Amino acid sequence: MKWDEFFVTGDPLIYGADVSIGLTVIGLLFYLTYFKKWQWLWKEWLTTVDHKKLGIMYIASAVLMLFRGGVDALLMRTQLAVPDAKFLDAQHYNEIFTTHGTIMIIFMAMPFLIGLINVVIPLQIGARDVAFPYLNAVSFWTFFIGAMLFNISFVIGGSPSAGWTAYMPLAGNELSPGPGQNYYLLGLQIAGIGTLLTGINFLVTILKMRAPGMTLFRMPMFTWSALITMVIIVFAFPILTVALALMTFDRLFGAHFFTLQGAGMDMLWANLFWLWGHPEVYIVILPAFGMFSEIISTFARKVLFGYKAMVWAMVLIAAYSFLVWVHHFFTMGSGAAVNTAFSISTMLIGIPTGIKIFNWLFTMYKGKISFTTPMLWALGFIVNFVVGGVTGVMLAMAAADYQYHNTYFLVSHFHYVLIAGTVFGCFAGLVFWYPKMFGYKLNERIGKWVFWLFMIGFNVCFFPQYFLGLDGMPRRVYTYSAASGWGDLNMVSTVGAFLMGIGFLALVYNIYYSFRYSERENTGDSWGLGRTLEWATTSAVPPHYNFAVTPTVEGLDPVVAIRNDKKEVTPKLADIKPIHMPDNSGVPFVMASFFFVAGFGLVFEWYWMGIVGLIGVFITLIIRSFDKNEGYYVSVDEIKETERITV
Amino acid sequence: MAHAEVHDHNTPLEYQSETGRLNILGFWIFLGAEIALFSTLFATYLVLMYRTADGPTPHELFELKGVLIETFLLLTSSFTCGIAIHEMRKRNRKGLFVWMIITLLLGAGFLGYEIYEFVTYVHEGAALGTSAFWSGFFVIVGTHGLHVTMGIAWITLILIQVARRGLTPQTSAKVFISSLYWHFLDVVWIFIFTAVYLTGMVLHNG
Numbered sequence: 001m002k003w004d005e006f007f008v009t010g011d012p013l014i015y016g017a018d019v020s021i022g023l024t025v026i027g028l029l030f031y032l033t034y035f036k037k038w039q040w041l042w043k044e045w046l047t048t049v050d051h052k053k054l055g056i057m058y059i060a061s062a063v064l065m066l067f068r069g070g071v072d073a074l075l076m077r078t079q080l081a082v083p084d085a086k087f088l089d090a091q092h093y094n095e096i097f098t099t100h101g102t103i104m105i106i107f108m109a110m111p112f113l114i115g116l117i118n119v120v121i122p123l124q125i126g127a128r129d130v131a132f133p134y135l136n137a138v139s140f141w142t143f144f145i146g147a148m149l150f151n152i153s154f155v156i157g158g159s160p161s162a163g164w165t166a167y168m169p170l171a172g173n174e175l176s177p178g179p180g181q182n183y184y185l186l187g188l189q190i191a192g193i194g195t196l197l198t199g200i201n202f203l204v205t206i207l208k209m210r211a212p213g214m215t216l217f218r219m220p221m222f223t224w225s226a227l228i229t230m231v232i233i234v235f236a237f238p239i240l241t242v243a244l245a246l247m248t249f250d251r252l253f254g255a256h257f258f259t260l261q262g263a264g265m266d267m268l269w270a271n272l273f274w275l276w277g278h279p280e281v282y283i284v285i286l287p288a289f290g291m292f293s294e295i296i297s298t299f300a301r302k303v304l305f306g307y308k309a310m311v312w313a314m315v316l317i318a319a320y321s322f323l324v325w326v327h328h329f330f331t332m333g334s335g336a337a338v339n340t341a342f343s344i345s346t347m348l349i350g351i352p353t354g355i356k357i358f359n360w361l362f363t364m365y366k367g368k369i370s371f372t373t374p375m376l377w378a379l380g381f382i383v384n385f386v387v388g389g390v391t392g393v394m395l396a397m398a399a400a401d402y403q404y405h406n407t408y409f410l411v412s413h414f415h416y417v418l419i420a421g422t423v424f425g426c427f428a429g430l431v432f433w434y435p436k437m438f439g440y441k442l443n444e445r446i447g448k449w450v451f452w453l454f455m456i457g458f459n460v461c462f463f464p465q466y467f468l469g470l471d472g473m474p475r476r477v478y479t480y481s482a483a484s485g486w487g488d489l490n491m492v493s494t495v496g497a498f499l500m501g502i503g504f505l506a507l508v509y510n511i512y513y514s515f516r517y518s519e520r521e522n523t524g525d526s527w528g529l530g531r532t533l534e535w536a537t538t539s540a541v542p543p544h545y546n547f548a549v550t551p552t553v554e555g556l557d558p559v560v561a562i563r564n565d566k567k568e569v570t571p572k573l574a575d576i577k578p579i580h581m582p583d584n585s586g587v588p589f590v591m592a593s594f595f596f597v598a599g600f601g602l603v604f605e606w607y608w609m610g611i612v613g614l615i616g617v618f619i620t621l622i623i624r625s626f627d628k629n630e631g632y633y634v635s636v637d638e639i640k641e642t643e644r645i646t647v
Numbered sequence: 648m649a650h651a652e653v654h655d656h657n658t659p660l661e662y663q664s665e666t667g668r669l670n671i672l673g674f675w676i677f678l679g680a681e682i683a684l685f686s687t688l689f690a691t692y693l694v695l696m697y698r699t700a701d702g703p704t705p706h707e708l709f710e711l712k713g714v715l716i717e718t719f720l721l722l723t724s725s726f727t728c729g730i731a732i733h734e735m736r737k738r739n740r741k742g743l744f745v746w747m748i749i750t751l752l753l754g755a756g757f758l759g760y761e762i763y764e765f766v767t768y769v770h771e772g773a774a775l776g777t778s779a780f781w782s783g784f785f786v787i788v789g790t791h792g793l794h795v796t797m798g799i800a801w802i803t804l805i806l807i808q809v810a811r812r813g814l815t816p817q818t819s820a821k822v823f824i825s826s827l828y829w830h831f832l833d834v835v836w837i838f839i840f841t842a843v844y845l846t847g848m849v850l851h852n853g
Contacts, residue, residue, distance in 0.1 A: 131669045196680055204673045234676060238684035246691065249786060254776035256700075257691065257783070263698035264779045268691065275687075625804055628817075 047584040049133035058115025065108040072100035081494035083482040093478035094161035101164030107147040112426040113287040123534035126211025126551045131204035133582045139194040141592030146191025153183035160184040168258035168266040186599040199233030213553035220532040225290025236279035243272035274325035282321040288425025292378045299375040300367030306359040313352035330398045339398035346396035373447035377428035388416025409469025435526035439540035440518035446510040457499025464489040531557035542642045549575045578633040591620035660819040667820030674824045692783040700778035705847030724753035725833040
C-alpha cells in the first residue's frame with residue numbers, strides 16, 4: 001500500500017483537518033510535558049476506576065464528539081444552503097452524513113447519557129461505587145478507543161460512506177471498496193463491548209447496591225430509567241455484535257450473509273440492524289425521560305405526578321421497542337399484513353409516551369416553578385418532543401409512509417425526537433448535576449443564552465425540513481436543482497443550523513467562564529431544592545467514597561424529608577468507619593489500546609497486526625484474572641478531613 | 648464496594664463474599680446477553696437454511712455419527728462439571744481438580760471432533776464462502792466452538808489460581824461462574840443439535 005492510499009489526500013478540507021489534528025496533538029504533548037502533567041494524567045484519570053471520574057471522561061468525550069458530529073452537520077448544511085452548490089462532492093457528502101449519523105448516535109448521545117448515569121446513579125441509590133468498578137473502566141476505554149478508531153477514518157484510509165444504517169449491498173465490497181466500511185464495523189464492535197459491559201454493571205449496581213430502605217418503588221425516576229435502559233442494552237447489543245460480525249465476515253473473509261451472490265440476503269441486514277437499531281433509539285431517550293422527570297419535579301417543587309404510571313410506561317416502551325423494527329422499511333416489500341402489524345405496534349408506543357407527557361404536565365400543575373436553565377431545557381423538550389412524536393405517528397401509518405419515506409420529513413422527525421429528547425436532556429442533566437461533578441454551577445445567565453440560541457436555531461433548522469419533505473426533497477442527496485424550488489427553505493434551515501452551532505460555542509464558553517468565575521459551593525444541595533440522595537452529600541462529591549455513612553431511605557425524595565425536618569446531615573463521628581475501595585488500574589487502558597491495534601489491523605486487513613492486538617487483549621485479561629485486586633481502606637482521619645468534621 | 652463477609656457454614660463458599668455474590672449475578676446477566684447473541688445467530692441460520700446456491704446441501708454432508716459423538720462428549724462434560732462443583736462445596740480440592748480436568752478433556756474431545764468435521768466439509772466443497780447457508784453454518788457452530796475453546800482456556804487458568812491460592816471465597820466464585828458458562832454452552836449445543844443438524848438432515852430432504 002502506498003502512502004497516498006493510506007492517508008486521505010486531494011481535498012483541502014481534509015488537509016485543514018490534518019493540520020488542526022497535528023497542531024492539537026503537538027499542543028497537548030507540549031502542555032502535558034511543560035506543566036509536568038503526565039503523572040497526574042496517568043494517576044488521576046487514565047487509571048481511575050471511580051465512577052464519577054469515568055462519568056466526567058464519558059461526558060467530555062461526548063462533548064468532543066458533539067463538536068465533530070456538529071461540524072459534519074454544518075458542512076452538510078453549507079453544501080445544501082443553495083441549489084447546485086459545489087462545496088462538497090457527492091462522495092465526500094456521503095462520507096459526512098454517514099459519520100454524522102454514526103457519531104451522533106453511538107459516540108455522542110449514548111456516551112453522554114452513560115456519562116451522566118455513571119456520575120449520578122451510584123449517588124442516587126446511596127452506593128459507594130458501581131458493582132464492578134474495574135469493568136466500568138474497561139467500558140469507558142473500549143468506548144473511547146472504538147470512537148477514536150472510527151474518527152481517524154477521515155484522515156487515514158477514508159470514511160465509511162454507506163450511511164449510518166450501512167445497508168447491504170451498498171456497504172459490501174463491490175460498492176464500498178477500501179477500508180472505510182471496515183472502520184465502521186470495527187469501531188462500533190469495540191465500542192459495543194463497552195456498552196454491553198455498562199449494561200451488566202449498572203443492572204447489578206441498581207439491583208444490589210441500593211441504600212437500606214430504598215425499595216424498587218422508592219427509586220428516583222432517573223435510576224428507574226437507567227435500570228430499564230440497561231435491560232434494553234443487554235438484550236439489544238448482542239444483536240448488533242452479531243450483525244457487525246456477520247458483515248465483517250462478508251467483507252473480510254468472503255462469507256455470503258448479506259451479499260447478492262451466493263444466495264445471501266441483503267434484507268437480513270436491514271432486519272438485524274433495526275432489531276438492534278430501534279431499541280437503540282429508546283436507549284438514548286429513556287434516560288433523558290428519567291432526567292426530565294427529576295428536573296421537572298425538582299423545579300416545580302412537587303412530587304412527580306403518577307410515579308408508578310411513569311415506571312410502567314417505561315417498561316412498556318422498552319418492551320414495545322423490540323416489536324416495531326420493520327417500520328424502518330415499510331416500503332421494502334414486506335406486504336400489507338406485515339406492514340399493518342408493525343404500523344399498529346409502532347403507534348402503540350405513543351400511548352405510554354403520552355402518559356409520561358401528561359404526568360410531567362400534571363407535575364407542574366399548581367407547582368411553584370423556578371425557571372432555571374435545566375427547567376428551561378425540560379420545558380423546551382416537552383413542546384418540541386411532542387412535535388417530533390406526532391410526526392412519528394404520521395410516519396407510522398404505513399400507507400401514508402409510502403408518500404414521505406426517505407424524505408426530509410423523516411429527517412426532521414427524528415431530529416425533533418433525538419435533539420429535543422436526548423440532546424436537550426443531556427444539556428439539562430449536565431447543567432443540573434454540574435455542581436456534583438465540579439463543585440460549582442454553570443453560569444445561569446450564559447446558560448439561558450445557550451438555551452435560547454440552541455432552541456431557536458433548532459426550530460429554524462428543522463421545522464422547514466418537514467415542508468421540504470412534503471415537497472418531495474429526498475434525504476441523503478448532496479445537491480438539488482434551482483427548479484425544484486427547495487432553495488429558500490434550505491437556506492433557512494442552514495441559518496438555523498449555524499445558530500445551533502453558535503449555541504454550542506456559547507455552552508463551551510459557559511464551561512470556561514464558570515470554571516474561572518463561578519462561586520464555589522460548600523453545601524451539597526446546590527439548587528436548594530434537591531429531592532434525591534445525591535443532594536445529601538457534598539458538592540463536588542469526595543473523590544473516593546461518595547457517602548461517609550451509608551444513608552437510610554424511608555420514602556420517595558429523602559432529601560426533601562431531611563430539609564423539611566431540618567435534620568442534621570453531617571454524619572456523626574461515631575458512625576464513621578474505614579471504607580473499602582478498589583485500587584486504580586492501568587490494565588483497562590492498556591487492554592483498550594490493544595483493541596485499537598487489533599481493530600486498526602483488521603480495518604486494513606493486516607491480519608498479523610490484528611492477531612498481535614488480540615493476543616495483547618488476552619494477555620491483559622489473564623493479568624487481570626491473576627491480580628488479587630484487594631483494594632484499600634479510606635481511613636477515618638481522611639474521611640473526617642474531607643467531611644470537615646472538626647470534633 | 649463493601650466486603651460484607653458471610654460466615655454461615657450453610658452458605659456455599661462462592662456466595663460468602665459480597666464480590667462473589669455480585670459477580671455471580673453479573674454473570675447470569677451476561678448469560679442473558681449470550682442468549683440474545685445465540686438467538687440472533689439461530690435466526691440468521693434458519694433464515695438462510697435453504698439458501699445453498701450451487702453449493703452442497705446440509706442433507707448431503709451432515710453425518711449423524713460424528714454429531715452424536717460430539718453431543719455425547721459435551722453432555723457428559725456438563726455432568727462431570729456438576730460433580731466438580733459438588734466436590735468443591737464439600738471443600739474437596741482434589742475432587743474438584745479430578746472432575747474438572749475430566750470435564751476439560753471431554754471438552755477438548757468435542758473440539759477435536761468439531762475441527763475434524765469442519766475440515767471434512769471444506770474438503771467436500773463446503774466452506775465459509777460457498778453459500779449463504781454454509782456461511783451461517785460455520786459461523787453459528789464456529790461461534791459455539793470458539794466459546795468452548797475459551798471455556799477450556801479460562802477454566803484452566805482458574806484451576807491454576809485454585810492450586811496456588813486454595814479454595815477461598817474468591818477462587819470458588821470464579822470456579823462456580825466458569826461452571827455456569829460451561830453448562831450454558833451445553834444448553835446451546837442442544838439447540839444447535841436440533842436446529843442445525845437434525846433440521847438440516849430432516850427438513851432439508853427435498
